[in-house]
Structures are given as structure tokens and as C-alpha cells.
Amino acid sequence: MNAPVTRRNAVLGITAAATSLAAPSILRAQSAGRVVVVGGGFGGAACARALKRADAKLQVTLIEPNKTFISCPFSNEVIAGLREIEAQQFGYDKLTAEGISVVAQAATAMDTQKRSVTAADGEAFGYDRLVLSPGIDFHVEALPGYDDAASERMPHGWKAGAQTLLLRKQLEAMADGGTVAIAIPANPSRCPPAPYERASLIAHYLKTNKPRSKVLILDAKDSFSQQRLFETAWKELYGDMIERVALSQGGRVTSVDAATRTIVTEFGNYTPDVANVIPPQRAGRIAEIAGAADATGWCPIDPITFESKLVKNVHVIGDACLGGGIPKSASAASAQGRACAAAIVNLLAGRAPETPRLTGVCYNIVAPSYGFSLAGNYQPKGDIFAEVEGAATSPVDAPRELRAREAIEAEHWFQTITADTFG
Numbered sequence: 062m063n064a065p066v067t068r069r070n071a072v073l074g075i076t077a078a079a080t081s082l083a084a085p086s087i088l089r090a091q092s093a094g095r096v097v098v099v100g101g102g103f104g105g106a107a108c109a110r111a112l113k114r115a116d117a118k119l120q121v122t123l124i125e126p127n128k129t130f131i132s133c134p135f136s137n138e139v140i141a142g143l144r145e146i147e148a149q150q151f152g153y154d155k156l157t158a159e160g161i162s163v164v165a166q167a168a169t170a171m172d173t174q175k176r177s178v179t180a181a182d183g184e185a186f187g188y189d190r191l192v193l194s195p196g197i198d199f200h201v202e203a204l205p206g207y208d209d210a211a212s213e214r215m216p217h218g219w220k221a222g223a224q225t226l227l228l229r230k231q232l233e234a235m236a237d238g239g240t241v242a243i244a245i246p247a248n249p250s251r252c253p254p255a256p257y258e259r260a261s262l263i264a265h266y267l268k269t270n271k272p273r274s275k276v277l278i279l280d281a282k283d284s285f286s287q288q289r290l291f292e293t294a295w296k297e298l299y300g301d302m303i304e305r306v307a308l309s310q311g312g313r314v315t316s317v318d319a320a321t322r323t324i325v326t327e328f329g330n331y332t333p334d335v336a337n338v339i340p341p342q343r344a345g346r347i348a349e350i351a352g353a354a355d356a357t358g359w360c361p362i363d364p365i366t367f368e369s370k371l372v373k374n375v376h377v378i379g380d381a382c383l384g385g386g387i388p389k390s391a392s393a394a395s396a397q398g399r400a401c402a403a404a405i406v407n408l409l410a411g412r413a414p415e416t417p418r419l420t421g422v423c424y425n426i427v428a429p430s431y432g433f434s435l436a437g438n439y440q441p442k443g444d445i446f447a448e449v450e451g452a453a454t455s456p457v458d459a460p461r462e463l464r465a466r467e468a469i470e471a472e473h474w475f476q477t478i479t480a481d482t483f484g
Contacts, residue, residue, distance in 0.1 A: 094190065095188050095189045097124065098122070098191075099178065100125060100195045100345065101130055102130060102196055102394065103398070104194035107399055113161050122163075123164065124166060124167075124178065125153070125164070131222045132475075134391045134478075135148070136149055136218070138426065141266040143265075151482075168181075170350065171350055178191065190405050190409065191374060192375075192376045192378060193345075193369075194379045195348050195381050196345050196379060197343065197345060198345050199219075199341070200341040204338075207317050207340050212224065213227070216228045216231065217339050219340075231335045232267075239333075241267070241333060242337065243256055243259060244279045246341040247281040249359065251342060252388070252389060254425050258425040264276050264302050280308060290433045311329065344381035348360050355371065360381050360382045363444075364441035364444065365414055367382065368404075380394065382397070384445065385442070387437075388421060392422050395478055396420060403415065417441070418439070419440070419446065420437070420438055430464070431465065432464060432465075433464065435455070436452065436453045436454075
């Protein structure tokens with residue numbers, strides 16, 4: 062019988078269940094297979110590394126245009142001035158040292174009949190199995206007025222890097238007494254609790270540096286993950302500095318005007334001093350090119366193998382897939398990457414894949430030394446992943462000592478997952 066998930070075992074072994082699935086793959090395939098992984102984030106890099114470690118004879122190619130990965134987890138601390146962007150940056154040298162071929166190009170075309178991926182420089186890579194881990198792209202058509210140009214005035218900060226620093230710079234330039242608006246889309250989206258963590262840490266920055274200012278949340282949802290924990294923390298730490306307008310109160314953003322920095326909702330317009338607009342999302346563009354995305358913009362999969370339901374021999378992991386109850390998070394992507402690797406090794410060897418059991422954990426930091434978490438176990442149920450045994454969440458009435466301990470555990474989690482993924 063499996064032990065129930067706790068925050069502690071989630072930290073120390075965020076993907077233990079998925080990793081254990083790789084054990085049977087020590088029985089090597091008779092001949093080397095070719096696996097191409099597109100996307101070098103938490104899911105793709107973890108998958109590539111697990112594949113090579115499970116079967117050293119596999120030819121594993123990771124196609125990723127960026128030579129340095131910039132982590133979204135903990136990037137809200139960068140925005141709030143509590144952390145520098147350099148602490149979010151990771152390279153692929155350790156993957157190369159393990160025998161993985163890392164191609165610093167974007168994947169631009171695919172021929173799923175011939176099983177070939179073409180990179181931006183024209184080089185083609187054949188595969189027996191293809192793994193797509195493209196993360197998210199923005200569904201800008203769903204938010205009139207928002208495009209790349211608009212993001213320079215109304216940054217999203219939802220892909221860590223230049224946008225993270227731009228939002229931080231705008232906060233620093235804002236006068237005391239100003240308003241920071243955060244527009245939050247409906248689900249599905251990347252890391253659903255993260256916008257509320259961002260609101261918390263921006264409030265911390267403002268309370269410390271510009272105490273007459275406020276944070277306005279314009280929300281396309283009526284309820285959200287760990288809502289009681291967030292709202293309790295806001296009341297305790299920030300008083301009335303944070304105001305949230307929910308969906309039923311007219312909080313859904315329907316369009317923006319970047320020239321005037323105006324956010325339009327169903328019930329009224331807002332012109333904040335800083336506008337952090339997080340657009341609706343869908344699977345990364347390469348998933349659509351591969352034919353793996355359906356009308357929802359996301360990728361339906363077989364939860365046993367992560368193989369696309371639309372394209373044979375193509376697997377989809379991480380934020381891009383329709384995972385059911387499992388959240389779109391770094392922890393989930395990492396677990397999916399390892400489980401997908403185990404399934405592929407078994408498939409290439411002619412063995413039946415095992416049923417994966419994934420562990421996911423989400424930490425939120427709402428102020429220095431104040432954190433809380435949510436952890437869950439997930440298994441396939443029908444066509445999706447469903448939560449089993451219930452989630453382990455921080456108690457709402459916990460003492461500050463527990464909040465401080467969970468903030469420390471969050472940092473340990475980050476160190477563990479980045480070391481496991483990037484070395």
C-alpha cells in the first residue's frame with residue numbers, strides 16, 4: 062500500500078513515483094532507439110535525462126532554442142526584488158555530458174509520417190518516438206488588443222526572463238500611491254496559484270517601499286486554488302492593500318488598450334500605473350504544428366504513456382497536455398517527463414508500459430519566511446489523471462513557525478528539482 066503524500070515526502074522526492082517506474086527499463090532494448098525531445102524546460106529536460114539514464118544506448122536529442130533556461134518558479138520573487146534573475150538560470154552542460162545531444166535551435170516543422178523534426182537551421186532529426194514539451198503560448202486572439210507590442214507596456218511576466226525584469230522595472234519606477242493591476246485569465250493556465258503569489262509579493266514590495274500603493278486583481282474566476290490560505294495571509298500581512306474583483310463582480314478582462322494602458326472588463330475600465338496582463342493560454346505552437354493540439358488549444362493524451370491521441374508515436378508532457386486533475390506546474394511536468402521516459406523505454410523494448418503514479422507539489426511564498434503548499438498524488442482514470450487519496454495542504458490556522466518552515470522547504474524543493482533536471 063502506498064503511503065499518503067505529505068509536503069515533506071513531496072519535497073524530498075517530488076517525482077519518486079515516476080522515477081521508480083524507470084527501474085524495469087534496466088532491461089535494455091535489443092537495439093538503440095531514437096528519441097527526440099522538443100522543449101528543454103522542467104518536463105523536457107527531465108524526460109531526456111531519464112531516457113538516457115534508463116538506456117544508455119538510446120540516441121536522445123533535445124531540441125531547445127535557448128541555451129539558458131530561465132525558471133518560472135521563484136520568478137515572482139525576482140519581480141518583488143527579493144531575488145536576482147541569475148538564480149533562475151540553468152544551462153544544459155550536464156545533459157550534454159551524459160550523452161544527450163542538445164540542439165540550440167527552435168523546432169519549426171514536423172513530418173509525423175516520416176517521423177522527422179526540422180530545426181530552424183534546416184537540419185532534420187529522425188525519431189522512433191517524439192516527445193513534445195513546449196510549455197504554453199498565449200491565446201492572444203482571446204484578448205483583443207494584446208500582442209507582443211502590448212506586452213512591452215503591459216508585461217505578462219508569464220515566461221520568465223526579459224518580461225520578469227520589465228515588470229520589476231515598472232514597479233520600481235512607479236510613484237508611491239500608485240496602483241498595480243494584475244489581470245488573471247480563466248483556467249486552464251500555467252500554475253494557477255502563481256498570479257495570487259505574485260499579487261502577494263508585489264504587495265510586500267509596495268508595503269516595504271511604497272506603502273500608499275495598492276494591488277488590484279482582475280480575475281476571470283470566482284474561486285481559485287488555496288484561496289482561503291491566500292486571503293488569510295493577505296488580511297494578516299497586507300490589510301486592505303490587495304483588492305480582488307472576481308468573475309461574478311465583473312473581473313474578467315475582455316480587451317486592453319496598450320497605448321493608454323487601459324484594461325477593459327465587463328463592468329468597467331481600469332487605467333493602473335502598472336498593468337500586469339496575463340493572457341489566456343494554450344499549448345506551445347509546435348504542438349499545433351505537430352497536429353497534437355485539439356480545438357481547445359491543448360493536447361489530449363493517453364495518461365498511461367503520454368502518447369498523443371491525435372498523432373501516433375508523439376508524446377506530450379508538461380503544461381501543453383490535457384492532464385485532467387494534475388496541475389500545470391514544474392513539479393507535475395518533471396514527474397510527467399520521468400514517467401513518459403519510462404513508458405517510451407518499455408514501448409521501444411516491446412514491453413507493456415506500467416501505470417504511472419505521479420506526485421505534484423506547489424509552494425507559494427506570500428512574504429519572506431511565509432509560505433504554504435499543496436501536494437497531491439495522481440493516477441490515470443479513464444482518459445485523464447485524477448487525484449487519489451486527497452491533497453495534503455497547509456492548514457489555514459497554522460502558526461507563523463510553520464509558515465517559515467514551509468518557506469524554507471520551498472527553497473529546498475527548488476534546489477532539488479533544478480538539480481534533478483539540469484544538474
